[in-house]
Amino acid sequence: MQEFVYRYTVTFTLQLVFCLFFFIMNFPKRSYFVSKLVAGTIFYFSIAYGMLHLLQRTKINFIGFDIIYFMLLFFMVLCIIGLLYNVTVKEIIFAGIGGYAVQHIGYGLRNIFAFLFQVQGDFSLMVLPYVAVSFIVYFTVIKKNNNKGELKDKDQRMLTLASVVLFSNIILSLFVDTVNSVGVKGRIIYSLYAMICSALAIYIEFNLSFQNKLQNDYEIMEYLLHMKNEQQKISKENIELINIKCHDLKHQITKLVEFDNKEEQQGFLDEISKQISIYNSIFTTGNEALDLVLTEKSLACENYGITFSCMVDGKSLDFISTPDIYSLFGNAMDNAIEGVLQENNKEKRIISMKAYEHNDMLYIHLDNRCRKIPDFKEGLPLTTKEDDSFHGFGVKSIKHITEKYGGELRLSIKEKQFHLDILFPIQTEVKPKTTN
């Protein structure tokens, strides 16, 4: 057994590295890549052979040692990847599981051929199955998923599940290989089983649950955007109604002046005029959708005694679709209004908004006075409301839209002021990212 492992170390390592290649080929490299690679390789083989010598000296023929040995090799390869590439631990584990699964499929394939055609130790058997499987997996799975950039964000539970499936299979394979009573037929059947299990692990990695969860979130977001859009249409009609009404009222008022008892009339008219002018805060930012949102929200501000100031270059927002504008600014304003309402001193109820171009970016800023400081989780504030089943969605929606257009969102608190900052790269062609 020991001798086999000795020879196999090199071939196994090379196969594993080759199979890993397609998973790590787009990883960003760290500095001093080559020297680290050389150092890592030397270290790797030293430890490997050191351990083998140790095992030989103890002369115990325990199958468990082989399992530990291969796990150690696998672990060292992952460490070296971490040393060479600038990626998260999750990404390394993801690549590692994927690579080892591919290698194991190749191993199964090799076994099937070896036992069917009674060949052993043929050089092509050490290479071809692995190369073939690597390419197949690459073209059917990896390439399709690479564009979505989803390799970056792996669901921990799925990784755990995939590794359980894979490693229980590998460990059992090792047992099967070393037990002599399993015949050729048994080995072939088991190899098939190994291939299926490993393929399953890869499938889990790429396709299960995580994507469903994402799909779920996406659907919720789209639904909410749709709802907001509908809501805004209603608001638009309302505002137009009000405008018409006011227009009529004004005409009627001017006619009233022609009557007697002018002093009384005047006082009354002044009152009405004042009330009407509240509805006259029409915004002309250069972006119709934004004008609508701001007009509606400013009415609410007026109601609550909130001072709302804004400096916006509406034209720079043209690349954002209308429902997204409603949602983004609607939600941001709603949150801001809620925040300032906690402030009892009306003088301090201030909301300030800015949006303009800076170099090749669109900068959006909104700040409001905020007395209660919310807790933050993953950069988003947790809702301070009691019933949180539908709350907190406002902020998630803002984040969703920001990411849709390739922007960056930052929410922070500084000296009792809540700040919302968004930076979008300015797009010359409108091309929002889609997750599907």
Next chain:
Amino acid sequence: MVKIAIVEDEIHYMEQLKAYLGQYRKDENQLIELSVFRDGEDILDRYQGEFDIILMDIQMQFMDGMTTAEKIRELDQEVIIIFITNMMQYALRGYAVDALDYILKPVTYYALRQKLNKAIGKLRSRHSQYLSILVSDGVQKIDIAHIFYVESAGHYLTYYSRNKSYISRGTMRVVEELLLPYGFFRINKGTLVNMLHVNAMQNGCCIIGNQQLLVSRQRKKCFMEMLTNHISGVVG
């Protein structure tokens, strides 16, 4: 010492602003030299760019605030302009004249203080600074504001400006410490960028000039923070 000009045609509001500034002077221990003008034309009359901050009313009788600001901008790109108005729609175009912000009437002391703090903070970070580096054939003096980014390789640093680059012996750590207060940020192990020249952020890279420089994952959050701070401080 901060030189502030008030341009306001209604005496009532003028007096109020003067009172607020007096209070600000006391509360913040900030020396203020105040000049008052009754109209846009008055301030333009013998304008010599001697003011740091201008508090400008938008609706004035003879020349309104927006037009005045436009004309002032033609002469002076540096002065900080803060609009004062009672109508939202007029101030919306404030960005077109690089206004820092605006305050709605009736002006509260709190609001004025907030904007003034910001304006004065901005003033403090303005003067031209130079960096002297040792190059192969002597010493080179570079205007810090012209440096786009600095890259390190081994024991050498390369300073990139618009059309030139300079190579000097040095370590990233030393340069980083030196340039940090001027709005420089290290985006990855060997690159230090000038916030002033960041054109855009895209796909985890920051774009400077026509270079795409990778921002390392760990530093991305901090970088965004610095960038938004910079932007909100620079233009409004």
